[in-house]
Amino acid sequence: MWGCCVVLGEEVRKTFAARADLLEKLSELAERRGLTLYALVNRLFQLEIEVSGRGVDLRRVVEEWKEWVRVKNSGFMPVPAILWGDLVKEVYEKSGEEWLVVRCREVGDWLVKKLASSGVNPLQELEYLVRLLTSNSPELTFEARSENVRVWVMNPRLTKPQAVVLASIIEGALTTLGYVRLVKEVDEGFLRVEGWRATNAQNT
Numbered sequence: 001m002w003g004c005c006v007v008l009g010e011e012v013r014k015t016f017a018a019r020a021d022l023l024e025k026l027s028e029l030a031e032r033r034g035l036t037l038y039a040l041v042n043r044l045f046q047l048e049i050e051v052s053g054r055g056v057d058l059r060r061v062v063e064e065w066k067e068w069v070r071v072k073n074s075g076f077m078p079v080p081a082i083l084w085g086d087l088v089k090e091v092y093e094k095s096g097e098e099w100l101v102v103r104c105r106e107v108g109d110w111l112v113k114k115l116a117s118s119g120v121n122p123l124q125e126l127e128y129l130v131r132l133l134t135s136n137s138p139e140l141t142f143e144a145r146s147e148n149v150r151v152w153v154m155n156p157r158l159t160k161p162q163a164v165v166l167a168s169i170i171e172g173a174l175t176t177l178g179y180v181r182l183v184k185e186v187d188e189g190f191l192r193v194e195g196w197r198a199t200n201a202q203n204t
Contacts, residue, residue: 070125071132075114081135085159092161100161101168108172123149126173133166134158148196149174156189163191171195 023037030040051058079087092100111129115122127142130151134140139154151170153163163186170193171184179195186192 067132070128073118075111076129085162088161088165089159092164097164100164104165104168105172105175108169108174109176111169112173112176122173122177126170130166130170146197148194149179151191151193153191154189158189158191160186160188163187163189167191167193 026040027037030037033040035043048058051061111126112122115125123144127144130142130153131137131140134153134155135157137153137155137158141150141152143150151167153166158166167184167186174193174195178197180198182196183192183194
């Protein structure tokens, strides 16, 4: 169903067509914000024109904002890639791989508990974060079944310290979810983690 909305300007009168359900929601939103429908519609038009004038797609802005909120709600914060790499390398060299593994397992444990308390699917969010932290590597496998989980990443930009961090976070998360780590491999540009439920691990 479609509806019409009249927009009055100082010199011209314009009419545009819009879906009736969208107009209804806009009217409700305008009322909640103490605005007229005219004011809200013009604000939206102005925002689209301003963003497009900068060569940016408004829908992409919204999607990136959703990603930021998703990362923030997971307890992470974005940092420049070069800084992330340098920080991980420094900690790896000064504190050692064993210390880093322990700490990152704790992060994985904490992450799963936080996600579970938020009412989201921990495995789905874990996959999202893995893809995000590896810059959506084209060679990435994240297979999650009720009895086992398999994560496999190949990315030439992934340093060994970064691979250790990510693999250990995954390991800690899967352990908290009731999986038993049977395989974990890390190297420059590569990581692999596979876990099975405790009942299935005995037969593996």
